[in-house]
Amino acid sequence: MPHYDHSCEKCKKDFVVEMKISEVDKKKVKCPECGSVKVSRNVTNNSFTSESVNRYVWDKS
Numbered sequence: 317m318p319h320y321d322h323s324c325e326k327c328k329k330d331f332v333v334e335m336k337i338s339e340v341d342k343k344k345v346k347c348p349e350c351g352s353v354k355v356s357r358n359v360t361n362n363s364f365t366s367e368s369v370n371r372y373v374w375d376k377s
């Protein structure tokens with residue numbers, strides 16, 4: 317399962333969330349520190365665009 321780096325825009329905490337690629341756009345990620353939903357997401361493996369995420373899924377299957 318891929319890991320997604322997040323950083324809270326409110327308290328600036330960085331945290332990692334593990335989730336399925338299919339969940340990424342549905343899941344509301346909350347900051348574990350302050351509970352804010354204003355978080356920005358960075359995928360750990362360099363710079364994934366949604367296109368390359370799809371390719372990654374194909375490669376694994």
Ligand SMILES: [Zn+2]
Pocket residue numbers: 324325326327328329347348349350351352
């Ligand atoms: Zn926060």
